[in-house]
Amino acid sequence: MASIQKRGENRWRLVAELGYDAQGKRVQERKTIIVDDPSLLRAPRRLQNYLDAELLKFQMEVEAGHYIRPEKLTFEAFIEIWINKFVEVELQEKTKVSYKFHAERRIVPFFRTMHMDKIKTMHITDYLDYLRTPEASLNRDGKPLGSATIVYNYRVLRSIFAKAVEWRVLKDNPMTGVKKPREDDIKEMEYYDEKEIELLFMALEDEPIQLRLQVTLAVTTGMRRAEMAGLEWKNIDLVNGVIDIKQTVTMFKDGAPVIKGPKNKQSKRRIALAPAVIDEMKLYRTEWAKMKLQLGDKWTAGDSEFLFCRTSGEPSDPERLTKRWISFHRKHDLKPIRLHDLRHTSVSWMVFKKVHSEAIAKRVGHTNTKMLQIYAHIFDSVDQAAADVFDGMVIPAKKKA
Template sequence: MRKRGQNSWTFTVDVGTDAQGKKEREFKTLKVTDPTLLRAPKRLQEYLETELTKFKLEALAGQHKKHGKMLFSKFLEEYWEVNFVNIDLEEKTQASYLFHRKKRIEPYFGHMYMDQIETTHILKFMQLLRHPNARADGTGPLKSATLVYNYRVLKSIFSKAMEWKIIKENPMTGIKKPKEDDVKQMEVYDEKEIKLLFEALDYESLQLRTAITLAITTGIRRGEMAALEWTKIDFERGHLYITQSIPKMKDGQPILKPPKNGKPRRIVLSETELAELRLLKAERDAELTDLPDQWGDGKYSFVFCHPDGMPYDPQWFTKKWIDFHRRHQLKAIRFHDLRHTSISWMIYKQVHSEVIAKRAGHSNIKMLEIYGHIFESVEQAAASVFNDIKKG
């Protein structure tokens, strides 16, 4: 890609060699007339790279029409460049795509030519995913969410192939999205189970006790808890600020991201929660005096971390929670279900829905509809308050 004029660029694509071994190239000149693009260097660069990739695919497709056809595996390389490399996507999104591409999609379709893939091939692939031992380790069936993910990736791939004129017909046409009929429903603790949980926490380390207490009383997400820093806790006002999240670790290092929905929020803490946090901070400060070398040059102050200050992998919370509820023979629920328990309990206690949504970090109260069964019981209780008036 070379800039040729004030607002124009020339694309050059190598498409192979001719019979004499001479390189064959395709050229295209693109003029950008959108003033908003020209004023935004980053957006302009992304646009140019996308257009270059499109032209490259068109040129290669034309070459393949002369000497053969475009392989699915070759198209995937370009699809990856446009949809993942040049766009700032979540690390988890990229990792998930690469896993399914390498383990399932590419092994099945990689050797096939794009214009030879038919609807029946897609149907057979989806049927293969439904095999009783389709998991990567061969120990059981895939969850319906995995089937849906593969379906969506294939749909995106062939839609892009149509857009770039690599194929004339979309083999995904007429294929229905798999039903998600095995989605695990949320489970929550009732009042008795919450009491048992807090009784069991009395026998645990201060760090684990604080983590589980915060999860069930504030409803913060696992990644948000992993990224929580002491600088985000205002002990005087009793406020906790959620400003970042660690969705996962990459190459042993944390990936810091904004919280879900990209919106920071404030959570008011009770005196009990503040007391636990003060104890944990005192314990942490004592550890720091013995460690001159801190992770990240000491510029971070993670609440839940290794002795050198490096934050725990979000998986740490899940593993510790599973070990905890098993040892104390509590009802087995997911760590994320502690968040559901927190929200459900606030609903049961008739806290205003807007306050709940704000505290939980939901973009609006519509997200609370998944707790409809709890709202129903609360509404029934609300209706019954008029019984006394009627009796009087």
């Protein structure tokens, strides 16, 4: 008969019965559980109900053949549990995709059949060393992984084994003592300087209004790509010239946009528009309305009115915004920077124009002004302007004489 045995102050052993074997020996499975909730420990009846429920669940798992002893749990089997109980439940869509990709394509093939309790710190360091070899590359060219990818794998491993300890599959975490790999090939932030900005807007003059507005918004508002993809006309007040950032489109999953709130509390913000940008938006509003009218029944997005949208009315895939930008800067032979670097250009220009750091941080949705320190060196003329304020303060010795 299934039973519960007290093994300590907050520890109990569950015993599930499976009858008798061919030799008449009783077949049992045992599992130890720990109750950490003080309020539960102080309420005997509630505690007993909880233990009874855990015992019934354990007995059913054993009878159904679903229970696996932690010491017999393979890494591959645990990853399936980790994905279903943590990745799919707690992570954002883009992070889900990344975690699952690295776990299934890189990490599982390395540890696949090892039992969880047999994986030691040395195995983790061996894996990180393996990532630095050409064999770890999933590209046809066999180019070694960048340090950022290796660090990302470290983060995924840390999550896997932290959950293994939290769920008491493991007593000790093999990640303890494993240092985070160095990121020694981080790509420096890029931006357009004054002359490059001038070339950019000259190149935009004869481009379609949709592309023109996309690039203009990126430079003049510092919006993130996901914020531009999630922008609807209802979020824009053309009379007062402001944009409210209330939602983002981070990616597409199974052909549908993943629409969520801003990145953080500061990201939900109001951005003022320059008069020239308001004029561009009014022009685009007219063109956009004509396009929607012409689409007729093809418009299936209901009341949604995304600025940058597909012919169905659904928002543009953020990747599409990136591809549009790449095609544009290649066409005009502009310096090749990322779409996100237009956001850096926006901040850099405000630094150049001596806008207060608090105002810049609020405008672009930075959590604090410390993020702006990386922009201080952007334009040589900023430093020169700082030097010029001291002109006249120092009187040369010859003039003093």
